[in-house]
Amino acid sequence: MLLGMLGLGIVWLVGLPFGLAALWWSRRYGQTELGYLDWLLEDWVILGAAFFWISFALLVVMGLARRLGEWWWLPGAAVFVAIAGLFTFTAPYLDFTTDPLEDEALLAATREYERELGIPKVPIRVEEVSESSQQANAYAYGLGPSRRVVLWDTILMPPFETGEQKVVLAHELAHHSQRHLPEGLAWFAIFAVPGAWLLMRATRSRGGMGAPEAVPVALIVVAVYTLVTAPLSNHLSRRMEAEADWKALQVTEDPASLEGIMVGFAETSLGDPDPPAWTQLVLGTHPTLADRVAMARAWRERSAPR
Numbered sequence: 306m307l308l309g310m311l312g313l314g315i316v317w318l319v320g321l322p323f324g325l326a327a328l329w330w331s332r333r334y335g336q337t338e339l340g341y342l343d344w345l346l347e348d349w350v351i352l353g354a355a356f357f358w359i360s361f362a363l364l365v366v367m368g369l370a371r372r373l374g375e376w377w378w379l380p381g382a383a384v385f386v387a388i389a390g391l392f393t394f395t396a397p398y399l400d401f402t403t404d405p406l407e408d409e410a411l412l413a414a415t416r417e418y419e420r421e422l423g424i425p426k427v428p429i430r431v432e433e434v435s436e437s438s439q440q441a442n443a444y445a446y447g448l449g450p451s452r453r454v455v456l457w458d459t460i461l462m463p464p465f466e467t468g469e470q471k472v473v474l475a476h477e478l479a480h481h482s483q484r485h486l487p488e489g490l491a492w493f494a495i496f497a498v499p500g501a502w503l504l505m506r507a508t509r510s511r512g513g514m515g516a517p518e519a520v521p522v523a524l525i526v527v528a529v530y531t532l533v534t535a536p537l538s539n540h541l542s543r544r545m546e547a548e549a550d551w552k553a554l555q556v557t558e559d560p561a562s563l564e565g566i567m568v569g570f571a572e573t574s575l576g577d578p579d580p581p582a583w584t585q586l587v588l589g590t591h592p593t594l595a596d597r598v599a600m601a602r603a604w605r606e607r608s609a610p611r
């Protein structure tokens with residue numbers, strides 16, 4: 306565990322100047338008003354959580370490796386999938402920072418979309434971020450009875466209009482109706498099994514995962530594996546996002562508002578509408594703003610009366 310923490314500590318130190326530069330850049334373009342000291346404190350909390358997780362993961366893997374020898378990777382992968390599932394399920398219950406949505410018109414629209422999408426009532430919560438940022442966002446999370454949608458309060462403010470807010474709601478509800486979170490967990494399992502096997506093979510010459518000498522190698526293997534599989538997992542994420550956009554168009558029948566949101570994102574979050582292909586490949590979890598506008602227009606074309 307000490308070796309794991311040391312590894313993470315070194316990575317944190319290396320990343321510090323880049324994080325500072327990114328904060329300076331965001332502040333310069335009015336994307337955040339977060340102070341340097343607040344940023345550092347927030348970063349410490351995230352670092353603490355990462356320390357905890359690395360220690361816990363090492364405890365599980367090394368414990369299994371010492372009992373089962375080289376076969377630890379199969380139950381090991383299962384344990385991590387189970388943890389991911391438990392975390393996805395419980396995360397909404399650990400949220401104490403949001404309030405219920407109170408806008409009557411948006412709530413009425415929510416109930417209508419839930420009926421059309423064939424899902425039970427999903428609580429809609431609002432997270433206050435406007436104090437420190439004008440960036441706009443929303444997300445769907447939870448599993449089964451813990452399913453929720455969270456809107457940042459910035460999306461309830463100008464330049465976003467009611468029609469656009471409704472499309473955002475429909476998009477997030479579609480993530481639930483299309484079961485994107487359980488699907489994401491299934492994909493995680495598909496990546497975790499060969500990942501655990503690779504970890505077993507790579508640490509064999511260091512005495513296997515039961516030996517402390519294997520920890521630094523294991524950390525590198527996990528980091529490289531995550532990096533190499535990122536284009537594939539981003540591709541999967543973009544497919545789900547495109548499906549949620551399409552469903553939102555079907556239930557709202559409002560392509561102009563979907564287009565309006567994308568323009569709003571470019572204005573408030575300074576998103577590049579048409580970024581270089583390689584950044585999209587490495588970092589793009591959503592289709593580009595230009596592609597999403599193109600989909601709204603394609604939907605309009607298709608549903609126009611002939």
Ligand SMILES: [Zn+2]
Pocket residue numbers: 476477480546549
């Ligand atoms: Zn989405």
